[in-house]
Amino acid sequence: MIQSAEDITHTLHRAVQLHASGDLLEAEKQLRAILESDPLQVQANYYLGTVLLESLQALESLPYFNAALESDPQQAQHWLSYIAALIDAEHYEDAKLVLTYGRDAGLDGKSVDYLEQLLAQRQAESLQLAAKTEAMPAAHMQEKLIQLFLNKRYQVAEAALQPLLATYPKWLVGWKMLSDILLVQKKDARLAASHALALNQDDAQEHCYYGLVLKGQGDLVNAAATFKQAIELQPDYAAAYNNLGIVTKDMGDVAAAVAYYRKALAINPGYASCYSNLLFCLSHTDIVSADDLFIEHRKFGAQYEAVYKSAWPKHSHQADVAKRLHVGFVSADFREHSLANFFEPVLEHLSQVADIALHAYANNAIEDGVTQRLKAKFKYWNKVDDLTDAALAERVRADKIDILVDLDGHTAGNRLISFAMKPAPIQISWLGYLATTGLTAMDYYLADAHLLPPGQFDQQFTEKIVQLPANAPFTPSALSPAVGALPALSNDFITFGCFNRVEKITPSVIKLWSGLLNAVPNSKLLLGAMPKDGSYDGVINELASHAISADRLIIHHRSTMDNYLKLHNLVDICLDTFPSNGVTTTCHAAWMGVPTLCLEGQSLMSRGAMAVMLHLGLPEFVVKSHDDFINKGIDWAEHLQYLSEVRAALRKKFNDSALNQPQFISENLVLALRTMWVRWCKKQPTISFKIPD
Template identity: 35%
Template sequence: MTNAQSQQQTAISQLLHQAVTQHQAGQLHEAETSYRAILEIYPKHSEANHNMGVLAVQRKRSAESLPYFTVALDADPTRGRYWLNYIDALLQAGQLESARQVLALAQQQGLHGDAVDSLAGRLQASAQLAGQNNTILQQAANKKINPGKKPSLPQGKNPSQKEINTLVALFNRGCFAEAAALAQTMTVRFPRHWVGWKMLGVVFNQMKRSADALVPMQKTIAFLPDDAEAHNNLGITLQELGRLDEAEASYRQALRINPGYAHAHGNLGVVLQNQGRLNEAEASYRRAIQIKPDYAKAHCNLGAILHDLRRLNEAEISLRRALQLNPDYAEAHSNLGITLQDIGRLEEANASHQRAIQTDVNVADAHFNLGNSLKALGKLEEAEASYRQALQINPNHAPTLNNLGTILHDMDRLDGAEASYRRAIQIKPDYAEAHNNLGSTLNALGRTHEAEASYRRAIQIKPDLAEAHSNLGSVMHDSGHLEEAESSLRRALAHKPDFSMAHSNLLFCITENSTVDAQQLFAEHCRFGMQFESPLLRNHQPHTNSRDPERCLQVGFVSGDFRNHAVASFIEPLLTYLTKYPQLSLHAYANHAADDAITMRLRKSFAHWHPISRLPDATLAENIRSDGIDILIDLSGHSAKNRLTTFARKPAPVQLSWIGYPGTTGLKSMDYFVTDQFFLPRGKLDEQFTEKIVHLPASVPFSPDKNAPPVTRLPTLKNGYVTFGSFNRISKLSRSVIALWSQLLRALPDSRLVLGGMPEDSDFETLVGWFSQEKIARERLDFHPRSDMHSYLARYQQVDVCLDTFPYTGGTTTLHAIWMGVPTITLAGNTAAGRSGASILYNLGLEEFVAYDTTDFVRKGLYWAGNPAELSNIRAGLRTRFSESAMSRPDLIAASLERALRIMWQRWCAGLQAEPFGVTQNEITDAQREHGQ
């Protein structure tokens, strides 16, 4: 015996001792685990097989015990208790004839005594005495057959043709339990004949008892080494047990014996597919089909391979051929649905999944796939129902729980989403996608640190999961860690270069980075265009829209923010007036899954509402063309839920970007960027845009909150010291911003700083540390978390003057501050993002709050801190000043936008290229008077 064999024998002995101890202690589950561990090492171990049989009988599963007793007896027929317990199990299973035959065989081999007589009595008394006490059996438990009469199982005898026919008939009728029992009896009565072993292995395979099928399959091969079918059957068993390399070897041996064996080619294809060897698998399936053209399963599997290879049209052909051959083939219907969904034919996909369920309602995967299809159609409540039906059939299917979590998240049922993801992870702890999705839900719940941990766990499990890197980058960005955010986002793109949202997130991130200059920023935006637009340019199709310059225009607005979001607050007042123009027909393309009260209001302003969050770019672009859109308006830029990769396909003759993002899209297909002369002075920053600049009297209207608290007296008049404030998001509070603000705070030792809008679990200590490095004490800083709108606005009553961030200056927060009587000192930058604050102040005639460099910023801060009377007068008049500005005139901005759209359209009708232009307030006043408005 070699050293390795000795070690293996020792391990088996230790496992057997452990198993028997557990068994005797009544720890049946633990004992079974230990016995199975022995059988993994040595499948023919007599004692482990025998005791597995005893376990099954104890659990009232007599039929399941029989193959274990068979293997035990075959390995060691000298053990009397093996015979006795086998016969007892046959009796308990109701197999009286088999029990009679095995008892007779045992007696022929020399087994005698009280226990044998008791079994004979039970046989005679039939079923009424089946529960008789087994004490006599236990007394004989260790009794061996007389060594002087060492038995051998009968040899040279074959089952009759009638017995074989009966066994085959049971198998063909699907009576697998009865077939298994008869096959087991055959292996005892005729252990040297192949038929019982072969049929037993096949029956166990059909019963999904692959572990039990293995030994019968192996014995069959020993009897029939040149039987291709036997090798194929062994391959099926090994494949089910996850032993793919051995399964492949068995299939290849079958094919060496019979190269024209179609099913072996098909099964080999499955193994190769499971190993990720898709091209080899495709070849195997095609060979199977060449041999057997009506082989529906091979056509179905070939379709699945072609789908995985992204050859979707070929996949559809193969799957439809499978269904021609077998119209009730549920798996083929499901695979066809998946393929059609990926092609973008969602309604057809849904129909295929419905057909799969009609074919077999109890297949969890069919309900799962239907849920995916309904999710893609945006029918989230129906998708939820399908996922829950799948979970009733298979409660432990982690992908279903994961996908259920995603739709619950989309429906803003975040607690339910969290629970679903956590259940998926409990079932499958290494499920990286579920960890990633859990992170997104935790982030939405405001639990930033937990979200970060989930993303990091996902990356630890699956380092190339680009989505997790991107999400980690976003949460790092939102918490103000810009360098780490940028690194994470670049890692996401390294793993997945075509990940457009990660690229957009990167652009948003570096827009806030003061170390990135204007030229670098523009170059990065252009790289987005090169990655996602350049490959599509050659495929742009001519537009067939009627070139009538005065006709009614079909205008589409694309946004993921037709909901409780700043963009909606800007667009809603405009829609009130835009809907009054009879020459405009408005379409909304809503790229968000869940609606809210604001969504319901906005829907009433559009003649057409199109949910698009689940549509692929190609499908959406085709739909936009089919809708006859003349002018398509992007309201997102590179912010979340954008569809710039659809705009890159140029689905409309005229395309423009507006409101959602302070910078270029980087796309040549985007014709115009709409703004005002304060945000982008004429000719000043044009070189930072791929679009042509169009100026309106004001970029957007702003509607103050109707329930805003009143403007109060300037706090410094009561406090005796000046209070600065900032309500910008934490990601804008960079180290350089803190350094500049600290210069002002150091110059005014009694001044204080209010920092509002902080995420609840923000790491304030980083900010506190930066201020400390600048010699600003913690007690001068007043942090406040995010709150409801009224409380947020009331916080401005404590502030004398706000300090702006850079290089990404404030927008909505600056407008809120204005309405509450608080001006903002801003540093006008040399990028669009750096001019947002300045544009608002210029619009209101507050140029004296716009600084041109850091020295000027500090100087202006000191000036206003030292002139409280002047600042108080400005505070008192800001609401009036705002109400008299263009920003408070949605009617004016709507009219100027309508005029701009008509100019854009007329240029396209005339075959002219896009060029910069502007619409002045005087033009609009004249136009309004002319139209009687």
């Protein structure tokens, strides 16, 4: 309990600050602590009433406003707030009475006139609502809830909705609002969304919304069934086909997902995000060649650039080779995401470069601790998830960005259509997507010599290739445990492992892995990133078709970072996927002492793991053919002592490699940006080049 007057003053000041910042729950907690010590403290009573009123708890606010008014009736605001609370609590006669008392006490002015008009309006609305017997709260309550949501006061809005929905259980908008609020807070929204669906069973969009909620909770099987129900209700529902493609891909059936995406695009050819989903999915399959995959990406670029290319602005930026560069980064993944492992260490050093001003264009409504860390490193932070593609392009132009960097490619939440409008004179794609964007508006693609050896893969890109010493550094997790001993030395079997997403485990991958498992008696396979039960049955069945029984599989679902990293102490060697490699997973595994056996691919998407192994000085884990893959796996299984030595030395190798030199990579990135800018200033064409040359 707060004791001294000084403590009360300090706590009150803190509560007022919390209230001003929007943290109503903590402000309420601090104010109640004051009133436990001094129930008549005027300001604490007034501010607690205010906090409760803003939290849509008008009835609960009344005794606190009343206490403040009785203690200090000379404060006009005490009268006004109490009357406003009585109106919101629907105590209309009491409000009328207090208004009369206030007038008698000298209360006057526009605020009083407004409250009188509001009282009359609310009384009239109340009579109309009673006559209609509406199954929803009054309009002003709904408006206040919407404002709470827009102001990101999610916990307050959630608490306010609960009693309202108990009173109005058939309020469809309320259930959907509650579901949205829970989703934003990463809470389980299934119950709220199911109530909404029950009230609107015949609506295809309602089924699609419920499917998205199920997907968000990882219930992919039921999400897919719900999207199919939406399609049954509305066969030309392109969004439902797109969402069905997403969950089908997440369950590992990439070929079926491709078909769903194509169906959505047949219905709506201009569905850009679905087109990106299709390209992303195709890059994970072996049903198209590298050449055909490039053609598919060029079709995307041609389709959307045909709309905007004629309107590309003639950039009037000052051609000053030494000027301070304004560099913008666009991403939906400035949050807890694998991108941060590679981008944040570069940003740390880039933010300290005096002749570069960093602008972020964050395309995600949700912010977390990683967002806050990244935000602190940018000079300018722009939240753009609510901007149209044209509005984002206009914002970039208005900010006079010299170089605009795409960090997403064709992954979810990308803003490639804005890039197609060419809002900056120089545009670059980097990190988020291991393939071309397909846009001629994108000038450069950043990589390194292991990923894209000079001249060998240029024909797969619309962009010119710029090679850094390493594509990016990698920051291991602070939760990483110590590297354990090689498990096979104490087990009577060797454990192969994979932590890549299930959609990367194609039938061709399973066939190759099965060949290795069948060639190494008693070996087991640990799959460490499986979605919820039932969502990966296709992988299990495919393995069974190649004589890999369930007792040879060790299944772990997606989990927390610390649990995920601990699993590496159960694995002797990781097996890579193709044509889409694991990159983040390969780096995490290497840090945990587990090398990855991988194929040398013929596209950037299939060279990520190989590049990591080569940076670590482990070419013996890179093979050129499927036969070599099996033979090399057998050989490692027969040389466990050597494999144990590799494991023990791998973390040091990582520390000594280019992957652990963020300052060096950042310095070379700055050189690359400056080289691009000098060429633009001199009106020279874009070319592929290497830094340092």
